[in-house]
Amino acid sequence: xxxxxxxxxxxxxxxxxxxxxxxSDLFETQGHxxxxxxxxxxxxxxxxxxxxxxxASSGSALREGAMAIASGMYDIVLVGGMEKMTNLPTExxxxxxxxxxxxLYEVPAGLTFPGIFGAIAKAHMDRYETNLDxxxxxxxxxxxxxxxxxxxxxxxxxxxxxxxxxxxxxxRGQPVPDWQTELDFLHDxxxxxxxxxxxxxxxxxxITDGASCILLVSSxxxxxxxxxxxxxxxxxxxxxxxxxxxxxxxxxxxxxxASRQAYEMAGITADDVDVAEVHDCFTIAEIVATEDLxxxxxxEGPRAVDEGRTALDGDRPINTSGGLKSKGHPVGASGVGxxxxxxxxxxxxxxxxQAKKSKVEVGLTHxxxxxxxxxxxxxxxxx
Amino acid sequence: xxxxxxxxxxxxxxxxxxxxxxxSDLFETQGHxxxxxxxxxxxxxxxxxxxxxxxASSGSALREGAMAIASGMYDIVLVGGMEKMTNLPTExxxxxxxxxxxxLYEVPAGLTFPGIFGAIAKAHMDRYETNLDxxxxxxxxxxxxxxxxxxxxxxxxxxxxxxxxxxxxxxRGQPVPDWQTELDFLHDxxxxxxxxxxxxxxxxxxITDGASCILLVSSxxxxxxxxxxxxxxxxxxxxxxxxxxxxxxxxxxxxxxASRQAYEMAGITADDVDVAEVHDCFTIAEIVATEDLxxxxxxEGPRAVDEGRTALDGDRPINTSGGLKSKGHPVGASGVGxxxxxxxxxxxxxxxxQAKKSKVEVGLTHxxxxxxxxxxxxxxxxx
Numbered sequence: 001x002x003x004x005x006x007x008x009x010x011x012x013x014x015x016x017x018x019x020x021x022x023x024s025d026l027f028e029t030q031g032h033x034x035x036x037x038x039x040x041x042x043x044x045x046x047x048x049x050x051x052x053x054x055x056a057s058s059g060s061a062l063r064e065g066a067m068a069i070a071s072g073m074y075d076i077v078l079v080g081g082m083e084k085m086t087n088l089p090t091e092x093x094x095x096x097x098x099x100x101x102x103x104l105y106e107v108p109a110g111l112t113f114p115g116i117f118g119a120i121a122k123a124h125m126d127r128y129e130t131n132l133d134x135x136x137x138x139x140x141x142x143x144x145x146x147x148x149x150x151x152x153x154x155x156x157x158x159x160x161x162x163x164x165x166x167x168x169x170x171x172r173g174q175p176v177p178d179w180q181t182e183l184d185f186l187h188d189x190x191x192x193x194x195x196x197x198x199x200x201x202x203x204x205x206x207i208t209d210g211a212s213c214i215l216l217v218s219s220x221x222x223x224x225x226x227x228x229x230x231x232x233x234x235x236x237x238x239x240x241x242x243x244x245x246x247x248x249x250x251x252x253x254x255x256x257x258a259s260r261q262a263y264e265m266a267g268i269t270a271d272d273v274d275v276a277e278v279h280d281c282f283t284i285a286e287i288v289a290t291e292d293l294x295x296x297x298x299x300e301g302p303r304a305v306d307e308g309r310t311a312l313d314g315d316r317p318i319n320t321s322g323g324l325k326s327k328g329h330p331v332g333a334s335g336v337g338x339x340x341x342x343x344x345x346x347x348x349x350x351x352x353x354q355a356k357k358s359k360v361e362v363g364l365t366h367x368x369x370x371x372x373x374x375x376x377x378x379x380x381x382x383x
Numbered sequence: 384x385x386x387x388x389x390x391x392x393x394x395x396x397x398x399x400x401x402x403x404x405x406x407s408d409l410f411e412t413q414g415h416x417x418x419x420x421x422x423x424x425x426x427x428x429x430x431x432x433x434x435x436x437x438x439a440s441s442g443s444a445l446r447e448g449a450m451a452i453a454s455g456m457y458d459i460v461l462v463g464g465m466e467k468m469t470n471l472p473t474e475x476x477x478x479x480x481x482x483x484x485x486x487l488y489e490v491p492a493g494l495t496f497p498g499i500f501g502a503i504a505k506a507h508m509d510r511y512e513t514n515l516d517x518x519x520x521x522x523x524x525x526x527x528x529x530x531x532x533x534x535x536x537x538x539x540x541x542x543x544x545x546x547x548x549x550x551x552x553x554x555r556g557q558p559v560p561d562w563q564t565e566l567d568f569l570h571d572x573x574x575x576x577x578x579x580x581x582x583x584x585x586x587x588x589x590i591t592d593g594a595s596c597i598l599l600v601s602s603x604x605x606x607x608x609x610x611x612x613x614x615x616x617x618x619x620x621x622x623x624x625x626x627x628x629x630x631x632x633x634x635x636x637x638x639x640x641a642s643r644q645a646y647e648m649a650g651i652t653a654d655d656v657d658v659a660e661v662h663d664c665f666t667i668a669e670i671v672a673t674e675d676l677x678x679x680x681x682x683e684g685p686r687a688v689d690e691g692r693t694a695l696d697g698d699r700p701i702n703t704s705g706g707l708k709s710k711g712h713p714v715g716a717s718g719v720g721x722x723x724x725x726x727x728x729x730x731x732x733x734x735x736x737q738a739k740k741s742k743v744e745v746g747l748t749h750x751x752x753x754x755x756x757x758x759x760x761x762x763x764x765x766x
Contacts, residue, residue: 025408032437032483035756038622047620054415070454100415237430373418
């Protein structure tokens with residue numbers, strides 16, 4: 001965010017800070033990370049606190065920052081998130097992430113997050129007319145967006161990946177696969193293996209190291225920092241029962257409740273949202289999110305993807321950043337990372353990945369922890 | 384706290400919750416504990432968030448709860464802490480706790496928390512006239528208090544422990560040790576072995592499973608919950624450099640800054656504090672705390688212990704609950720546990736361990752995370 005700040009500020013101006021992080025404990029054998037961040041950044045002795053709500057950690061951190069300002073105790077609060085995941089091999093990462101599920105009733109049954117979202121996808125396919133192509137098309141769209149995002153971990157389209165594979169085969173004198181379309185490529189079990197049916201590799205967000213950060217200030221002083229502030233118009237956070245105890249698999253109750261709170265505070269409805277970053281840890285998660293948020297009625301999410309409504313040039317652009325799928329998913333950092341993208345979109349400075357619609361004034365972020373145990377929804381507005 | 388509530392309330396009245404926990408990740412391979420707590424207690428879909436600042440986790444959680452109320456978003460907030468430490472063998476616990484120190488500069492040098500506080504004790508002995516007896520007398524005092532606390536993990540005096548050992552030796556026909564005083568017993572290397580010189584076993588808080596919880600409500604509605612509310616008059620939180628980078632070893636800068644904030648908000652000075660719970664993870668930590676908080680000038684803390692000023696019948700009773708030393712130290716729960724004790728003291732309902740002085744109107748809690756990376760200080764007042 002520093003690069004887009006219109007006016008300079010000093011680190012000593014920051015009065016309080018929050019850092020969202022899922023599990024530096026298990027990824028790095030390092031707890032109590034908040035004051036270490038303060039020490040490295042030269043921010044001591046300001047109060048700094050680590051917030052943990054699994055993959056919604058920095059979403060929750062932002063909410064704490066907002067309330068700290070609303071309380072009147074502080075005017076300038078730094079809010080960020082971070083995760084260093086690649087210390088461990090892939091299986092280790094899967095295990096660490098699984099510990100965000102219920103360790104009594106879910107993990108011992110063999111559930112990992114690909115398995116959990118695979119079950120959600122299967123339930124959605126059973127209940128509605130959702131098919132494998134719908135899932136894969138979410139990934140194609142998000143890679144199309146991420147290819148336009150220089151900060152994306154995989155800033156490359158599925159088409160590019162397919163073409164590169166064909167070119168490589170040709171160079172090596174191997175048989176060139178006869179994929180004609182991205183869907184041909186994505187349906188190839190060699191190129192895109194099953195992870196947890198009906199989810200394939202390219203249905204899953206990657207393992208990512210990353211950090212995110214924004215400066216929250218009280219509205220009275222926002223113009224000291226930029227001539228074009230973006231306001232946090234609504235925040236919502238809710239808890240939900242773990243998946244094993246949930247009422248249904250095709251919807252996350254916490255997402256519905258968190259968005260209800262955020263819409264109410266902002267005084268808007270789902271229809272007023274121009275652009276959104278939603279928690280696409282798996283392709284099915286984006287479809288479920290767009291239904292939970294009220295963008296589309298339940299079961300209509302897949303058709304909206306099919307019709308291109310969620311693409312950059314659609315009427316409801318979703319995950320213009322590339323989403324977790326293409327931008328990457330450093331879990332504790334993702335919630336604030338979403339807000340960074342919406343900030344750029346509302347200011348009209350997202351460059352090639354700017355949403356094409358004429359009006360981009362209201363944005364939303366949707367950040368999920370665990371199997372829907374936590375959901376944080378923010379509504380942002382260009383003043 | 385429920386038992387001392389004057390008026391009943393329903394769990395559905397709770398609007399928001401925070402849970403302080405250091406590392407369920409490493410102790411129990413369970414992250415994202417907040418919504419699991421909400422699910423078990425039947426509190427979904429209210430927002431619930433885990434706060435992690437090492438052993439100051441629930442101290443920080445309480446501060447978030449207070450700001451959530453001050454923000455105007457909520458009126459009734461549950462704040463608690465928990466830690467389940469005994470899953471692991473003692474060496475494992477020591478390693479998990481060490482991960483709250485700096486993993487780049489402290490842990491690889493072989494530092495564990497007993498070692499860190501041993502170094503602090505040595506520095507205090509070098510700089511002032513502190514001796515081993517001063518340390519041991521903190522433990523004697525705190526066990527005297529904890530023996531009066533039915534919820535203490537070790538609700539037994541050092542004298543009792545000594546007498547039991549002698550009786551057991553006699554029963555078994557073994558030579559009966561000739562300990563005459565508690566100090567004789569505590570200086571016996573067999574009975575009280577060195578852990579990290581100059582700290583012995585009985586200088587260290589135990590490994591504990593435990594939880595704590597309070598209900599925070601806005602002052603406007605406090606009388607709906609009790610006829611005798613205790614108010615949170617001041618809160619302070621500060622970060623400090625890790626020990627390896629600190630300016631001095633005989634004081635924690637974060638404690639001085641956090642208490643400055645809390646005193647300022649409450650409009651009091653250290654002299655106004657009638658009773659305090661301080662973070663005695665090791666006996667030396669209590670002495671340093673009483674100096675950092677301004678109760679005694681630097682170097683006078685040990686003499687205050689000698690003179691009985693910090694005992695139940697002293698002019699400045701410290702750790703009437705038994706402190707972490709005797710009550711136990713379930714790390715993420717300790718900060719809110721301290722507040723529970725002060726709540727009882729200010730209401731005059733601490734029974735046999737009620738501070739003896741005539742006026743007990745202002746209380747303080749002092750909760751430290753890591754090697755002083757975080758400190759949270761609260762000032763509580765009887766209205």
